[in-house]
Amino acid sequence: MYKRKLFYFGLTTAFFLFLALLSTAISSHLTRENLLQSNIAHSLLVEHEKLSSISYRLFKQLTDEIIFGQNANQAYVRKKQNLIQQSLNQIKKLEIEQRKALGISFTKGSIEDTDELVRMIDEITIEFRAVVSSGNKAPLNQQAQLKRLLEVTIDDQFREAINSAVARQTRVVTAINAKMDMLNTTILWFAIGLGALSIPLILYGCYWLFNQLYQPLILIANATNSIALGHYQKPISVKLDDEFEELATSINQLALRLQEHENNAIQSRKQLEQEVKQRTSELTEANLLLTKIDSRRRQFIADVSHELRTPLTIIRGEAQVTLRMQSVSVDDFNQTLTSILGQAVGLSRLVDDLLLLTRAEMNQIGLEVLPTQIMPLIRTEVAKWQKLNLSRSIACVTHSDLDDLVVTIDTQRIQQVLAILFDNAIKYSKSDQPIDISLHKTESLITITIKDHGEGISAAEVDNIFERFVRFSKHSEGLGLGLPIAKAIIEAHDGSISVISTQGQGSVFSISLPLGHV
Template sequence: MYKRKLFYFGLTTALILFLALLSTAISAHLTRENLHQSTIAQSLLVEHEKLSSISYRLFKQLTDEIIFGRNANQAYVRKKQNLIQQSLTQIRKLELEQRHALGVSFTQGSVEDTDELVRLIDQITVEFREVVISDNKAPLNQQEQLRRLLEVTIDDQFREAINSAVARQSRVVAAINARIDALNSAILWFAICLGVLSMPLILYGCYWLFNQLYQPLILIANATNSIALGHYQQPISVKLDDEFEELAQSINQLALRLKEHENNEAESRKQLEREVKQRTSELTDANLQLTKLDSRRRQFIADVSHELRTPLTIIRGEAQVTLRMQSVSVADFNQTLNAILEQAINLSRLVDDLLLLTRAEMNQLNLELMPVPIIPLLESELTKWQKLAQQRAIFMTVKTTLTNPIVHIDKHRIQQVLSILIDNAIKYSKCDQPVEINLAQSDKLLTIAVKDLGEGISAAEVDNIFERFVRFSKHNEGLGLGLPIAKAIVAAHDGRITVSSSQGQGSVFSIILPLSETP
């Protein structure tokens, strides 16, 4: 009788569980379809935004062709056109998938918007070409054509078209999200209804089981209390029904095992405390490092933003002023182009420095290694800096047993490192103080040391001086990339760079490189 009632109770519970699982499966299928549609819609929205970004960069480079000549930015223009074609292909593919999934009425206008965008992009490209090939002897006509192209075709027509496509796709995304919310609400109410209907049956079954299992549960509860109090010797000694006998044996075995584990508890706790303390210390150190790195990252972003904003503002201002002039002479054009070129060179240098550090971190710094006599290279650098800083005393000493030591290096990269160290030595020491370049040999290593007699570097600064983006309060020029670049280049040559300094006595930066094997 007991088993039969238990069987009925299990059958009823299984039926309720089957209904719950069936509804869950249906809900999962509908949710997956909606999420797939949402993914397509989100991807389309991203592709429209990507198309807008690439198109505006293409228009900017086509504008550069008008300013700098027909051959300017050809490679970049072709690249951007290929990217636009790829984006349009992806948009058409996703739109067809979306239309197949949602229907024509739900996605009405999507394909037509794309066709309009293609037409506008082609039209704008053709009009740019017409401005480029127009007669250069009539700059005012060119300016009017360019103004109409920028203000009417691009700012009004193209911007309106791309914004319309983005807005339409945003509405599709919002509608799909609303559909998902409605489905979730329906699933929630179904679950509530199912719970309301099944709860009385479950409560009744639980009440019946409680009455049937009360005595065995009391014995088991007393046994567990005995185990909790530390009484592990046969906590259940009464013979129970077959359904509970196996459980009673398991509890008795558990008591014996707990007794064994209790004997080792103190040692395990101590070991755990040691490990927790060690992990806590490691996490604390890691958190401090992360905080430090985040602070430097924020400073770097601010510095780079400032360094990029200034030349870009100058370039934009020079170009706008020249374009607004009614009559522009060759001298005015040359002055504008020179100013833009100067700022472009500054931007290029900054980007090159950041790219060099990134490639060095990824072990992708390409070096053109060849055997180079080091003394002529140092003499060349010495001559160059003596000309650049004629008011400074810059000299070199050589202490080596080899008459012509040779190192296997990338000559231009090592010259870059020497320029960084010599420039820092000149910058951070007084005008009447000399700068010394020392060359020394030790076993199979060659050491190039750049010494100055400046204020020196504090111990706290020395520990972090080769880290990227580190600048100190009294040395606030630049972005703090020079020494990290020098370290990356020397490390790529299987060498190392060190610094020794004392407050008020100057600093010595040493480059240590392996000597090449003499033939």
């Protein structure tokens, strides 16, 4: 219903606006046409006056030729004739435009009179040439032909023709100005009448529309204030127009939903408090873990400092002792240099391990991968560690169909991983206990397992075994970098490493690598 009221109001306003725009467009078009006609008429008037002035100057110079000789003012005469021709061409052009704009009845005789002026100027020029060519020696005031030319043709006929053209253009200008004044007066009174009719109607329509809109807005404002104060029980109960009725229904539904949300918010707040309490507990545990990690980091720094200090102290001591000796044999020098070299190699290995872990954190481990048969590689490592530990049984259990199995790996890095796992298995098991190596294949992975029968690893140590600087509590050798290095190398191959251990029964380390084909 309110939409229909708005439609009627808009239609009435649009009608008056259309009338105003239409009258403006018509008045602008008529004004532009009148201004164009006025400009043409003024230009014609100016050109006629200009033609009159140039023509009389031409006649004077032709008269001077009679007095002073035929060649007295030839250049000036030609110049004036050119100017007259230009002025006549412009007059003809403007008269044609004026006739197209105003019609033949309004401009009757203008083009014909111009043709007569052209003919008259040409005749006057020819008569002047005839007088000059006649060679009459009589006084000028006694030459009948010259006297008739000056007094009759120029003073009477030409002057009357040019004055008639100027007077005609003056009348045209006056008529156009009067037409423009009448048009402006008509537009003014039309605008006054349109304003006097439309303004009261529009003001009344605005007042009526405001009254129709004010009551629903007051009801809606009161309803929203009630909702803001927490009163949600049907804040709008009065029947409104169809458009406002939909809004009132929406506001009532909003109030009910707000009440539901408020009830849910109370429940959510309680649940949130419980979750915050739980998260606080988790953060406390995480903080303790970070404290533990920081403690390990500090211990690592201390261990690294100790590991670095020991070889550096030995290197410095060996060098100082050798330098203090009064006489040093070649054997002494060799012994000193051998000791220094051994310590330097150990330092280099420690730095390489730290650098490898740093690159692993930055995903910048450089691998030189090639398709490689895995079984010869494993057998070579087994033979090497068996040779170093003759009293221990190191057995490799596999199937013959895996002898030609190919994986794409960095051979030296995988050898480094196997060496770390073999060394740990030997280190953390007794010398008479065996070590078993086996190889298993699936569709996309190859798994290498290394099993020892040592003391095993506690559950607490298993969780942290692949972290840096972690060392088993019963052993103090090493810096705890071997297994983290092994994990970094395997993960750089897109593989994984895991451990299963039971205290008193030993440990099983498993390496899984993606298969590669030649």
